[in-house]
Amino acid sequence: LATCRTATRRSRRSSSMSLGSTRSMMSSCPARIHVDRVVYRPIPDTTVRAANLRAGQLDVIERVLPSDIDELRRDRRVAVRQVASLASVYVAVNMANGPAAESPIGRDPRLREALELAIDRDVLNRVAFEGLYLPGNQSVPPGHPQHVAALPSPGRDLARAKTLVQAIGGRPRVRMSVPNTTEYVQAAEVIQAMAAEAGIDLQLQVIEVATLLRQWTAGEFESLIIAWSGRTDIDQNLWGFNACGEALNGGKYCSPAVDAALRAGRSQVAPAARQAAYAEAMRLLLADRPYIYLWHPVWFFGTAAKLRGLALVPDGLIRPQGIRVE
Known part of the structure; x- marks a missing residue:
């Protein structure tokens, strides 16, 4: 988001952190910013993360365990994406x-x-x-x-x-x-x-x-x-x-x-x-x-099947730029 040279609105709750795009950001980066808010929600339990993804409560989860890959791949509501890591x-x-x-x-x-x-x-x-x-x-x-x-x-x-x-x-x-x-x-x-x-x-x-x-x-x-x-x-x-x-x-x-x-x-x-x-x-x-x-490790991400534009990078960090939900 910083590449657009504008500020974001940030708010925190005990269970999440929210980044909201400003109107100037949306107008200056129309080709890259397609969502008006990104909410980061820490969920340490991998099973709970996967269940929330499959239930439609989350759009992206990171660090999917290898043991969960097959089950997620069988679910047409979600997609599994991967990238080799530097770790x-x-x-x-x-x-x-x-x-x-x-x-x-x-x-x-x-x-x-x-x-x-x-x-x-x-x-x-x-x-x-x-x-x-x-x-x-x-x-x-x-x-x-x-x-x-x-x-x-x-x-x-x-x-x-x-x-x-x-x-x-x-x-x-x-x-x-x-x-x-x-x-x-x-x-x-x-x-x-x-x-x-x-x-x-x-x-x-x-x-x-x-x-x-x-x-x-x-x-x-x-x-x-x-x-x-x-x-x-x-x-x-x-x-x-x-x-x-x-x-x-x-x-x-x-x-x-x-x-x-x-x-x-x-x-x-x-x-x-x-x-x-x-x-x-x-x-x-x-x-x-x-x-x-x-x-x-290989970084595995689970996403909603309707999510597009997630660019995966070997450092494992999620870049919101380009993401859209159809």
């Missing part, structure tokens, strides 16, 4: 942020390797997400211009994972904080079962997202599973999360070699030189495993 979901490890970093997974690279090798990303995708997401091991999805094809996702290697665990001794325990949403909990439970087969005792702590993010900044975690919404350029996926002392580096990972590669990438202009620098940084990060990337 990545990963296990983050506390490497050096306070006393919680003095854990088996924070101190022993063999355990981080064993955990990754115990995970079958393809099976995880099929079981938790109906096979609709994209497995991956980097901060950008396969097919992205800055994805390093020479560093593919490792397949599950349960034998090596068990060997590493045996070398560590005993049954190593890993505590993992998990956001209390359906997708995260389902995925974490699958990972927990896979880790158990390798001899890793993965203990899940399901908590609210706000609490998990506070743990992230305070260093009150051994490991956690979370998503980053992603950016178009890989520098914004890597620098803030991995460079020594950066604000988004909640695990306090620090590697001079990684910093040097990242600085080389962000100081170059030529695409080939940047790609080479970030490929080197990714190679080092995959060996150290401060993050274990697991999958890239």
Whole structure:
């Protein structure tokens, strides 16, 4: 709406936020603004969201779960639309942020390797997400211009994972904080079962997202599973999360070699030189495993069948421009 260079009327209620277009906006952008009001209504429960869409109470819902896709597609009153995302979901490890970093997974690279090798990303995708997401091991999805094809996702290697665990001794325990949403909990439970087969005792702590993010900044975690919404350029996926002392580096990972590669990438202009620098940084990060990337979501939206003009963008944000209801 801001591209029309006019203001909107905004009002808030406890359960919604409403944006109303002004008369000047309607006259200055007749080809793009076709509705006089957009109401945003937070509905955390995915089942309730889908039910309201099918009942005609909502025109658009975001973040439709893969488990709900088939049912919505069978309903002629609604349509399901999708776009590949820039987001990545990963296990983050506390490497050096306070006393919680003095854990088996924070101190022993063999355990981080064993955990990754115990995970079958393809099976995880099929079981938790109906096979609709994209497995991956980097901060950008396969097919992205800055994805390093020479560093593919490792397949599950349960034998090596068990060997590493045996070398560590005993049954190593890993505590993992998990956001209390359906997708995260389902995925974490699958990972927990896979880790158990390798001899890793993965203990899940399901908590609210706000609490998990506070743990992230305070260093009150051994490991956690979370998503980053992603950016178009890989520098914004890597620098803030991995460079020594950066604000988004909640695990306090620090590697001079990684910093040097990242600085080389962000100081170059030529695409080939940047790609080479970030490929080197990714190679080092995959060996150290401060993050274990697991999958890239696909953004699914449910809309009323009568809705037209919704332009989907990989950042997952809804643009009201162009939307019309017939």
